Amino acid sequence: MNLRRVSAVARKEVLHVVRDYRSLLMALATPAFLLTLFGYALTLDVDDVPMVVWDQSQTARSRELISRFASSHGNGPRYFSIRGYVSRYADVEKAIDRREAMMGLVVPRDFAQRIDAGRDAPVQLIVDGSDSNTATIAIGYADVVTQIYALDLTIEQNQRRGMPPLAIPLDVRPRVWFNEDLESRNFIIPGLIAVIMMVIAAMLTSLTIAREWERGTMEQLISTPVKPGELILGKLVPYFAIGMCDVLIAVLMSEFVFHVPLRGNVALLFGMSAIFLTGALAMGLLVSIVTKSQLLSSQVAVLTTFLPGFLLSGFIFTIANMPQAIRMVTYLISARYFVTILKGIYLKGVGLEILATEALFLIFYAAVMVVLARVKLKKKLT
Amino acid sequence: MNQNAVVVTNLEKRFGRFVAVNRVSFEVARGEVFGFLGPNGAGKSTTIRMLCGILAPSGGRGTVAGFDVRTQPEQIKANIGYMSQKFSLYQDLTVEENIDFFSGIYRLPREKKRERKDWVIEMAGLSGHRHSLAAVLSGGWKQRLALGCAILHEPPIIFLDEPTSGVDPISRRQFWDLIYDLSGRGVTVFVTTHYMDEAEYCNRLGLIYRGELIALGTPHELKVELATTTEAAGNAVVSDAARQSPPTPSALPTLEDVFVARIEAHDRMEQPEAEVQR
Numbered sequence: 001m002n003l004r005r006v007s008a009v010a011r012k013e014v015l016h017v018v019r020d021y022r023s024l025l026m027a028l029a030t031p032a033f034l035l036t037l038f039g040y041a042l043t044l045d046v047d048d049v050p051m052v053v054w055d056q057s058q059t060a061r062s063r064e065l066i067s068r069f070a071s072s073h074g075n076g077p078r079y080f081s082i083r084g085y086v087s088r089y090a091d092v093e094k095a096i097d098r099r100e101a102m103m104g105l106v107v108p109r110d111f112a113q114r115i116d117a118g119r120d121a122p123v124q125l126i127v128d129g130s131d132s133n134t135a136t137i138a139i140g141y142a143d144v145v146t147q148i149y150a151l152d153l154t155i156e157q158n159q160r161r162g163m164p165p166l167a168i169p170l171d172v173r174p175r176v177w178f179n180e181d182l183e184s185r186n187f188i189i190p191g192l193i194a195v196i197m198m199v200i201a202a203m204l205t206s207l208t209i210a211r212e213w214e215r216g217t218m219e220q221l222i223s224t225p226v227k228p229g230e231l232i233l234g235k236l237v238p239y240f241a242i243g244m245c246d247v248l249i250a251v252l253m254s255e256f257v258f259h260v261p262l263r264g265n266v267a268l269l270f271g272m273s274a275i276f277l278t279g280a281l282a283m284g285l286l287v288s289i290v291t292k293s294q295l296l297s298s299q300v301a302v303l304t305t306f307l308p309g310f311l312l313s314g315f316i317f318t319i320a321n322m323p324q325a326i327r328m329v330t331y332l333i334s335a336r337y338f339v340t341i342l343k344g345i346y347l348k349g350v351g352l353e354i355l356a357t358e359a360l361f362l363i364f365y366a367a368v369m370v371v372l373a374r375v376k377l378k379k380k381l382t
Numbered sequence: 383m384n385q386n387a388v389v390v391t392n393l394e395k396r397f398g399r400f401v402a403v404n405r406v407s408f409e410v411a412r413g414e415v416f417g418f419l420g421p422n423g424a425g426k427s428t429t430i431r432m433l434c435g436i437l438a439p440s441g442g443r444g445t446v447a448g449f450d451v452r453t454q455p456e457q458i459k460a461n462i463g464y465m466s467q468k469f470s471l472y473q474d475l476t477v478e479e480n481i482d483f484f485s486g487i488y489r490l491p492r493e494k495k496r497e498r499k500d501w502v503i504e505m506a507g508l509s510g511h512r513h514s515l516a517a518v519l520s521g522g523w524k525q526r527l528a529l530g531c532a533i534l535h536e537p538p539i540i541f542l543d544e545p546t547s548g549v550d551p552i553s554r555r556q557f558w559d560l561i562y563d564l565s566g567r568g569v570t571v572f573v574t575t576h577y578m579d580e581a582e583y584c585n586r587l588g589l590i591y592r593g594e595l596i597a598l599g600t601p602h603e604l605k606v607e608l609a610t611t612t613e614a615a616g617n618a619v620v621s622d623a624a625r626q627s628p629p630t631p632s633a634l635p636t637l638e639d640v641f642v643a644r645i646e647a648h649d650r651m652e653q654p655e656a657e658v659q660r
Contacts, residue, residue: 008483008485015474016472016475020474215468217471220465220466223464225456
C-alpha cells in the first residue's frame, strides 16, 4: 500500500466528481429531498379519522355520545372529525365509497330509552377496512371513546341511586418513554437517515469501477504497478467525504426542520455513520467490480440497497413481527444495525454500552465488504 | 536472456473453444522495434495483453524484461509502458491532470515528475494546451499524450497496440519519429499494426494470422524469401535472363505481397484439414 498512489487515485476521483457537477449536486441534494419527502409524507399517525353520523335517536344522550367523538383527543390532534350527518344507510355507504368518511356511526332510535332504563344500548360502527392498519387503530379509538362514555353513565346512574362512587379495580397509567407524544416522525427520521445513507453510498461508488471498464481506462490502469488495494482506498476516500456531508445534512435537517430530539452523543452518531458509510460504499464498489457495467451496476446497487433498506431494516416494519425466514435475512442487512443504533442514539440517548453488538456487526460488515472488493478486483482482463 | 527483452515459447490463449493465439514463439532483442503485423482479429492484441501481464495465458511460456508472464505480472508492469488501442486517457481530466495522475501511479520523485511532465508536453506538442480537457484534443494529440503517460517512468520496454489507428498521416509520421527516437535510446518497442507502410519501419516483423505466427524476420528477409520461393515455383515460366540475375531491390515484392502470399499459403494448408472436419 503506497500512499502516493492512493492519493493520486483519490485526486483523480475528486476531479471526476468536480467535473461532473450534476451528479455531485444530486449526491448532495438527494438526502435532503428524500428526507423532506418521507419526513412529511410518511406518517403512521392516525388522526382526524373522517366519519359520518346517522343519529336516529336525536336525544340529549345521543348528542352527548357524538360530541365525545368530535372532541376526542389525547395530547395532540383530534382523533375523529365529523364530516356530516346522514339519515339513510345508503348515504353512509356512499360516504365510505367516495372516501369522504372512513367510519359511519349509527345511533339507534331507542338509544336514550335503553340507557335510561338501565339496559344495554348498542350503537353501530361501520368501518372501511380496506386499509386494515388504519381501521384497527380507528376502531381502537372508537372503543375508548364509547367505553369512557359508558363508564361515565354508570357513575352517573350510581350517584342517582345514592350508591357509593364506583371503585375501578384496574387503572392503567401508561408512561411512554423516549417518544413521549408517540410521534411517528421521531421514530421514522432516524431510521430514514440509515436508509438514505445506504442508497446514496451505493449509488456513489457503484459507477466508479464500471465506468473505468466501459471507457477502457481500466485496461491502462491494470497495466501499471498500482495495487488493487490502493485503487479501492483511493476511490473510497472522496466518496466517503461526500457521504459524510450527506450525514451532516441529514442530521441538521432532522434537528432544525423536523425537531427530532437528539439525546445521545453526537460524536458517536458520526462515528457510527462513518463505519456504516464505509461498508455501504465498499458494497457499491464491489457491485461495480463484479458487474463491470454502469447500467447493470447502478440497477443492482439500487435494488440491493433500497428495498432491503426500506423493508428489512426495521426502519418502519418491525422485524420481530416478520416470519422466521425473513427475520434471518434481516441479519444480513447492515442497515438493520445502523437503524437500531440511530434510534438508540437519537431517542434513547444510549451509548456503546448498549449498542456494542450492533457496532461490531457494522464494523464486521464494512470489513467484509472492503476485503471482498479487494479480492474481486483483479488486475486481469477476462 | 540479457540480449532479449521478450522471449515467447508456445504461448497460447484460448477463449472457450476459440483459439485466439495458437502456440506462438518468438524473441524480441533489446532496443529493437518489433512489429506485429496482422489483420483484425488475428490475435495481435491478445498477444500484447498477455505480454503486459494483464491477460493470463492458457499455455506456453513467456518472459518480458526477464520476468515470467504467468507468475510475475506485477514485476513486468513496473518495467513496461503499455498503450492500448483506445488511447486510455481520462477525457474529463486536463492534459496536466492526466500526466499528474500517471506520475503519481508510477511514483515519480518530485523533480523527476516536473521534468517528465515538461518532456511529455513538449514531445506531444501540447505546450499551449496544458489545461485543455483530453476530450477536446485531436486524435494525434491524444495519441502522443497517451504514449507520454504510458512512458512517464521511462520503462525499458514499450508495448503499443495499434497506436496509429484513427490518426492523420502527419501525426503518424511524427509518431514513428518518436518511436525511432526512443529505440535509439535503447528502448525496446513492440508495436502492432495492420498498416503495411508502418511495418516497413520495423526492424523485425512477425506476421500473425488466425492466431498463428506465419512469418518472422526483417522486412527485407521476408521479401527476399518470397521472391526466391516464387522464382523456384515458377521456374518454367520465368525467362532465363531473369533467373540468372539475383532479385534487385526494386524488383522485390512489397510487404503486402509477402503478407497476401503467406496468408494464401496458410489457407491452402488449412483447406484439406477443414474438408476432413466437415
